Every structure is written in C-alpha cells, then in structure tokens.
Amino acid sequence: GNSVTQMEGPVTLSEEAFLTINCTYTATGYPSLFWYVQYPGEGLQLLLKATKADDKGSNKGFEATYRKETTSFHLEKGSVQVSDSAVYFCALSSYGGATNKLIFGTGTLLAVQP
Amino acid sequence: DAGVIQSPRHEVTEMGQEVTLRCKPISGHNSLFWYRQTMMRGLELLIYFNNNVPIDDSGMPEDRFSAKMPNASFSTLKIQPSEPRDSAVYFCASRLTNTGELFFGEGSRLTVL
Numbered sequence: 001g002n003s004v005t006q007m008e009g010p011v012t013l014s015e016e017a018f019l020t021i022n023c024t025y026t027a028t029g030y031p032s033l034f035w036y037v038q039y040p041g042e043g044l045q046l047l048l049k050a051t052k053a054d055d056k057g058s059n060k061g062f063e064a065t066y067r068k069e070t071t072s073f074h075l076e077k078g079s080v081q082v083s084d085s086a087v088y089f090c091a092l093s094s095y096g097g098a099t100n101k102l103i104f105g106t107g108t109l110l111a112v113q114p
Numbered sequence: 115d116a117g118v119i120q121s122p123r124h125e126v127t128e129m130g131q132e133v134t135l136r137c138k139p140i141s142g143h144n145s146l147f148w149y150r151q152t153m154m155r156g157l158e159l160l161i162y163f164n165n166n167v168p169i170d171d172s173g174m175p176e177d178r179f180s181a182k183m184p185n186a187s188f189s190t191l192k193i194q195p196s197e198p199r200d201s202a203v204y205f206c207a208s209r210l211t212n213t214g215e216l217f218f219g220e221g222s223r224l225t226v227l
Binding site for chain 2: 041
C-alpha cells in the first residue's frame with residue numbers, strides 16, 4: 001500500500017545552519033506530496049506541496065522537489081531560525097473512491113538552538 | 115475566519131467512562147477527517163467523511179470507537195468505554211475540495227486514567 005518514510009529525529013541544529021529532512025514514499029499512480037508543520041501545542045498546517053514530478057514546492061524559505069525517479073520529497077532550508085523549531089510531517093495523497101486521504105509520515109522533530 | 119474548532123481541548127477521564135470529542139469544520143468544507151496522534155504510532159487516520167457520509171473507517175481501532183457527522187457543520191468521535199491506551203491527541207481536519215489543503219484544528223488531548 002501507499003506509505004511515507006521520513007528520517008527519525010530529533011534533528012538539532014544551530015541557528016543559520018542548513019536543514020535537510022529526508023522523505024521517501026511508496027505509492028501507486030501519481031500522488032501529490034506535502035510537507036506539514038506542527039508547532040508546539042498546535043495542529044498541523046500546510047507548509048508546501050507539489051502535485052507532479054519535478055515540481056518544486058516552496059514557502060517561508062523551505063523547499064522540496066518531487067523526484068519521481070528516487071520517489072523522494074526531501075525538505076530543505078538554507079538557514080534555519082529558532083522559530084523553525086517544530087515537528088515536520090511528510091505526506092502523500094492517496095486516491096480512492098470519491099475522495100482522497102492524506103497519509104502522513106511519523107514526523108521529524110527539529111530543534112534549532114540560538 | 116474561524117478555523118476548524120475542536121472541543122474539549124483537554125479531557126481527563128477514568129477508564130470505562132464515555133468520551134465524546136466534537137468538531138466543527140470550516141464552513142463550506144465538504145470533507146472531514148479524524149486523526150489520532152501518539153508518540154508511539156505517530157499520526158493515524160481514523161475515519162473520514164465526504165459530504166457527511168463516512169467514506170473510510172478502516173483506521174478506527176475497534177468497536178469502542180464510533181464517529182458521526184449528522185450535518186455539514188458538526189462531527190463527533192465517541193469512545194465507549196475508554197481505556198488508558200486511548201490516551202492521545204485527537205485532531206479533526208477539513209478540506210474544501212478533493213485535492214485541496216487540509217486544515218487542522220488544535221486538537222483534543224485525551225488522558226484516560
């Protein structure tokens with residue numbers, strides 16, 4: 001079945017360091033891919049998305065490119081800030097019937113130190 | 115505009131008690147999802163509705179769990195009887211279209227003693 005695998009955390013970085021959080025997926029067909037972020041005590045919110053191969057999603061300095069050949073959607077940011085500390089979830093949309101559902105990875109905790 | 119509204123935000127109860135979690139989706143959204151989040155299992159999809167109709171409840175753990183959506187603006191997730199292993203944060207999320215962004219509520223943190 002469809003699934004998402006992302007690197008385990010926590011990832012601890014110093015401010016202004018480069019961030020990569022790996023995400024790979026298994027899916028039939030052509031899913032859309034997403035990164036969601038969860039700040040402490042809050043629900044998840046969409047960070048970026050890509051709907052087809054080679055698309056690049058970007059938002060708030062974060063980027064991820066939909067790589068069909070490697071079935072990956074790695075999240076990157078050139079210079080992290082303390083305010084980026086959160087849990088990041090990779091997800092894919094799984095089509096079935098009249099609607100589709102999002103399948104999430106296990107989440108990666110990012111801690112950025114000043 | 116109001117987002118997805120969940121209540122209660124926190125619930126502490128004793129094993130065997132009935133628990134009811136409530137969700138009001140964003141007005142106009144036609145899909146609603148219930149997720150459970152735990153440290154051990156991450157984020158699990160329990161059930162989702164499309165136009166108030168349950169589409170897939172394969173994630174519901176067992177018969178103690180039930181969910182309803184009597185109208186487009188309200189859904190409940192009920193656990194009866196509750197057990198300590200049900201302790202988790204339960205999220206409700208809604209979506210406008212089949213491929214649109216999923217909007218999450220702030221969650222209901224359930225502790226079963």
